[in-house]
Amino acid sequence: MTSDRERVLVTGATGTTGRLLLRGLALHADVVPASRTADRSVPSGVRFVWGEPQTYVQALAGVSAVYLVPPTGVPDPAGLITEFVRLATDRGVRRVVLHGAQSISSSDPGLGAVQRALPSLAPEWAVLRPSWFMQNLVGDHHLARTLREESVLRTATAKGRVAFVDVEDLAAVGVAALVGGRLDREVVVTGPEALGYDEVAAVLSSETGRKVRHVSVDEDSLAASLAPAFGPAFGRLLAGMDTRIGAGEWNDPTDEVLRVAGRPPATLRDFVRRHASELGASR
Template sequence: MVERVLIIGGKGKTGRRVASRLSAAGINVAIGTRTPDGRQDRRFDWSDPTSASAVEGCDAVYLVAPTDRTDHLAVMQPLLEAAMARGVRRFVLLSSSLLEPGGPMMGEVHEWLAKSAPDWAVLRPSWFMQNFSEGPHARTIRKEGAIYTATGAGRVGFIDAEDIAATAAACLTAATPLNSDVVLTGPEALSYDDAAAIIAAALGRPVHHVSLDPASLTARLVLQGLPANYAETLTALDAHIAAGAEDCTTSGVEQVTGQRPTSFRAFVQRVLDRWK
């Protein structure tokens, strides 16, 4: 039985939601963060080998990869091995629907966990609904009534971070390990034009999708402060969407949690104040 879980990135979009669900279920939670300031917090930085001490007393870890680089396995493997040496058995990795095992970024970590970890699960969600309310699109919707992407008319099975957290909590505490990956989506695939129209109807004012060419999106992301190689990686993901790679839905959330995922319209109604 899992008794204590270290949640890396425990103050982020999914991490804080996973922590809340586990705490409500009576599971002891430790928060891995670069800036500890609370009773549950433990200092954790993927680039610091001494961060391995954060797993002491934990039997499971929720893994969120660093967001400022793309060589994820190179930086994560030493700390994952140190965690195993300290008795951690179960690892649940947040990855992406577009990243196959052995692919770039978290895909390399996915493949390594499948070969190396005693118990593991890899969550491969589609794009977060929270990108519209907490992430890169929130400010432009609020200030400009605009959403900028290079996705064209490509559709996405947007997923609520609450549903990702519910799936992660289930994987972290299940009596039987998943030892597999699961692709997570919402119940319908929507284009960014569709998403903009739904938000506009709920707000009662115009919101439109600005479809950029890939070079323009990369330049925009760099101006926002992202490293050039990371901006190019994100733009490439938009190109995959434009090509139809995310135009699907799955039953992953329901299979793991027993509950249907949240619709985009229900999500928009829940977070309307974010854009006012």
């Protein structure tokens, strides 16, 4: 017996967003999880490696929609991604949803060039541009490490604000973008409120019982502290983004989670309560 459900390819399927997308999409489509290790780590997964075209063909078999997570560690991924999208549409893919970032606009080089080209490459398309993830406070993110080890959030954002988004809300928007009505636009996905890191520390303190502090440093100091883990160039890039946050560049919440996914986005307090044990709650 054959399924009449759409077949959707999710690249980056073993990542934070990918795992949540798989769970949400399973109710609506036949999902093909794809990543460098998905053939070994995810049921029905296929191996997909950027820059290895032989892995593209199997991943695209019978697929009508694709969620694209750009390759990591590639300064200019435009060539790789546009080549793949052309192959995908030649093989019958109708809809392409690109995972971008609020910090990258279509006027930027690199991934921005893909965002500019996508409307002419895919019959139906969307670019999801999420704000900073609430999940950066847990796991292996550098903020999570200093929070866990020192009860400190160390940034160069000064009094700048960020409309942090829960990845679960991003995944809900991704599901709607892949199997719901066509969007054909960029979607800036944020949480419901813009918070400075002083306020983030206050929420963490009140909800976990820990005394969490925001330590504000300058861009050079932050870049130097990040360099051992990320290398000088990427450490400088991350620190520079903090400076841009401090200048108010990305401080406006949107209503896209409600508009596209049909549900209100989680607040940071909601997220902290849900992840209290991971955040070291003392009560």
